[in-house]
Every structure is written in structure tokens, then in C-alpha cells.
Amino acid sequence: MGAKQCLSKSLNVFKWIPVLFIVAVAVWSYYAYVIQLCLLSVGSPAQKMLYLVFYHLFFIMFSWSYWQTVFTPVARVPHEFRPPTDVAFAFEHAETQQQQREILEEFSRNLPVVTRSLMGVRFCEKCYHIKPDRAHHCSVCECCVLKMDHHCPWVNTCVGWSNYKFFILFLGYAALYCIYVSLTSLPFFIAFWKNQVEAGPGKFHVLFLFFVATMFFISVSSLFSYHIYLLLLNRSTLESFRPPVFRLGPDKDGFHLGKFNNVAEIFGDDIKLWFFPIFTSKGDGTKFKVRSPHLCLGYDSTGTTTVTVPSTSKGDGVSYPQKTLGEEESNLLRFGRCGSSDESELNGLTHLTPSVNTSKTVERNSEYTSVLIEPV
Ligand SMILES: [Zn+2]
Numbered sequence: 001m002g003a004k005q006c007l008s009k010s011l012n013v014f015k016w017i018p019v020l021f022i023v024a025v026a027v028w029s030y031y032a033y034v035i036q037l038c039l040l041s042v043g044s045p046a047q048k049m050l051y052l053v054f055y056h057l058f059f060i061m062f063s064w065s066y067w068q069t070v071f072t073p074v075a076r077v078p079h080e081f082r083p084p085t086d087v088a089f090a091f092e093h094a095e096t097q098q099q100q101r102e103i104l105e106e107f108s109r110n111l112p113v114v115t116r117s118l119m120g121v122r123f124c125e126k127c128y129h130i131k132p133d134r135a136h137h138c139s140v141c142e143c144c145v146l147k148m149d150h151h152c153p154w155v156n157t158c159v160g161w162s163n164y165k166f167f168i169l170f171l172g173y174a175a176l177y178c179i180y181v182s183l184t185s186l187p188f189f190i191a192f193w194k195n196q197v198e199a200g201p202g203k204f205h206v207l208f209l210f211f212v213a214t215m216f217f218i219s220v221s222s223l224f225s226y227h228i229y230l231l232l233l234n235r236s237t238l239e240s241f242r243p244p245v246f247r248l249g250p251d252k253d254g255f256h257l258g259k260f261n262n263v264a265e266i267f268g269d270d271i272k273l274w275f276f277p278i279f280t281s282k283g284d285g286t287k288f289k290v291r292s293p294h295l296c297l298g299y300d301s302t303g304t305t306t307v308t309v310p311s312t313s314k315g316d317g318v319s320y321p322q323k324t325l326g327e328e329e330s331n332l333l334r335f336g337r338c339g340s341s342d343e344s345e346l347n348g349l350t351h352l353t354p355s356v357n358t359s360k361t362v363e364r365n366s367e368y369t370s371v372l373i374e375p376v
């Protein structure tokens with residue numbers, strides 16, 4: 001084993017220190033609350049029981065969510081995004097950057113990729129593959145992570161597509177746990193503070209418990225609120241700082257499908273499962289619905305754009321058949337109307353294509369994307 005690998009392994013051990021810190025605080029808080037507060041300080045058996053039941057409910061949900069966040073493997077980029085040998089050879093031997101970009105553009109036409117960098121197709125030179133939409137390279141994990149949100153040292157892993165639901169639940173249950181401990185220990189904290197009860201080691205555990213719970217509640221609840229805000233807008237933390245780039249340009253709301261749809265994309269359709277750290281996110285982490293203005297400028301493996309007209313509450317109730325547009329018409333769609341992200345663009349589309357003027361949903365290469373036009 002080389003010196004570099006040894007150093008890397010040693011650093012990996014240090015990366016677990018924040019996780020061990022959280023576990024240590026959680027274990028100590030369990031001792032302080034259950035033993036020192038409930039069993040030794042609370043007098044009434046009924047109050048004792050009530051305190052313990054709700055405490056364990058929050059503690060179990062918090063611990064479960066945290067475990068799932070930490071130990072769910074990060075979602076990596078599938079093999080299909082890696083250029084095959086002949087493409088890689090052509091890419092390596094291209095004479096100019098422009099040629100390299102064209103090779104990647106051509107290869108990515110078979111992939112469900114809509115976003116890009118300002119230079120063209122997003123390509124990770126370290127992992128050597130096209131980056132799927134919303135994937136980013138994490139220098140700590142040393143790989144590209146699907147729908148990367150951020151790398152969190154407190155869970156020693158990347159928060160991304162595979163564990164984002166668990167991370168939000170972890171923050172939510174941690175906030176609930178802290179505020180519950182804080183509020184239920186407050187009367188005892190005041191009594192101890194006023195010296196109405198006998199001083200002892202238990203007194204300091206309860207005093208400290210109140211301080212720690214309150215402090216953690218303030219920090220965790222602010223982070224939780226921020227992630228709820230991002231969740232409702234379907235933005236990752238990285239995207240809130242640097243908006244994803246589409247062919248039309250950067251658009252921080254490019255994946256915004258309406259608040260309920262945004263939440264359902266992460267938490268699934270079954271509301272009963274929203275509150276449990278069980279994986280229910282939709283899709284496979286490489287394909288994401290986008291707002292309609294970006295649709296017609298996305299990649300297309302078939303060279304055609306398919307417009308579906310489902311029956312909706314508007315119109316005459318007739319369900320229109322699918323219409324497949326040829327390359328020429330697709331180009332008309334691509335360059336004739338797409339220029340901004342507001343709803344007037346949809347009207348532009350309908351003027352250009354009168355036969356599909358009642359469309360609500362546009363599908364491009366149905367294997368990959370189905371795109372909502374009107375965010376709620
Ligand atoms: Zn990478």
C-alpha cells in the first residue's frame with residue numbers, strides 16, 4: 001500500500017468524528033432524559049409514562065432516519081453514461097476542444113441529458129462519463145453523485161438522490177426531538193435553577209440537557225426550514241447557488257413542477273410513507289422532469305419530438321392521438337418559439353402547431369421524460 005493510500009485511509013477515519021460526536025450526544029441525551037429526568041426527577045407515574053412514550057417515539061424516528069442517511073450508499077452514475085471504447089478513443093485523439101465537444105454531443109444524443117454546462121455537454125474527466133442531469137462530482141467521495149445536494153460531514157456522506165428523503169426526515173425528527181426534550185425539561189430546569197430541588201449530579205445533567213437541546217433545536221430547525229424551502233421549489237443546495245444550465249440558459253426553476261409534485265418526486269405518491277425513512281423517491285436518479293420551455297431544446301435520440309395530447313378538463317373532451325413531428329418541424333419548435341420560461345412560450349408553441357394546440361403534457365422520447373407544462 002502506497003503512502004498516499006495510507007494517508008487517505010487515515011483521513012477517512014477522521015471523517016467519522018462528526019458522526020461519532022452526534023452519536024455520543026444522542027446516547028448521553030438518552031441517559032440524561034430517561035434516567036436522570038424521567039426516572040429520578042419526575043414524580044408522577046402518569047407523567048413519567050407520558051414523557052417516556054413520546055420521547056422514545058421521537059428518539060426512534062430520529063435514530064432511524066439518521067442511520068438511513070449515513071448508511072445508504074450514494075447513487076452513482078450508471079455505466080451507460082460512460083463513452084464506449086471507440087468514442088473514448090476518438091475523444092482522446094481529437095485535435096481540438098471543439099471536436100471533443102462535438103464527439104460528446106453526439107454520444108449524449110442517446111442519453112437522457114437535458115442540462116449542460118456553458119461549454120456544452122457536462123462531462124466528468126475524473127470519472128470519465130457524461131454527467132446525468134443534476135449529478136455532480138464530489139471531491140470528498142471521489143465520484144459523481146446522482147442529484148447531488150451537498151456533501152455533509154455530519155453524516156459523512158453525500159446527500160443526494162438516494163438519501164435526500166432520509167436527510168430531510170432526519171432534520172425534521174431531530175428538530176422535533178430537541179424541542180420535545182427542551183420543553184419537557186424546562187420546568188425541571190427552572191426548579192433546579194431556583195434551587196427548589198436538591199443539588200446533585202442529576203441536576204447538572206438536566207441543566208445541560210436543556211441547554212444542548214435548545215441549542216441544537218435552533219440550528220437544526222433553521223437547516224430543516226431551508227431544505228423544506230428547497231424541496232418545495234425542487235432545487236438542490238448546489239442548484240440554489242448555481243442554477244442548472246439548459247439550452248436556453250440558466251434557470252433555477254427548471255425542475256420546478258409545482259409544490260406537491262416536487263415533494264412527491266422525493267417522498268413518493270403514498271402520503272402514508274412520507275414520514276418513514278423508507279426509500280420512496282421516484283425515478284432512477286438520472287432522469288428528471290423539466291419545465292416545458294426546456295423540453296424542446298433537449299436532446300433527442302430519435303431525431304423526432306413527440307407531442308402527446310391527453311384529454312383534460314379543458315377542451316371538448318376528445319382525446320387526441322399522438323402526433324410525431326419530423327426533424328424539420330422539431331427544429332421549428334426548437335428555434336421558432338423557445339426563448340423564455342414563462343407560460344406565453346406555450347402559447348407560442350400552440351400557434352406554430354395548430355394541430356396540437358390543446359396540449360398539456362409534452363413527451364419527448366417517452367422512455368426518458370414526460371414534462372409538465374404548467375407548474376401548479
Ligand atoms: Zn465525477
Ligand SMILES: [Zn+2]
Nearest residue numbers: 138141151158
Ligand atoms: Zn460526497
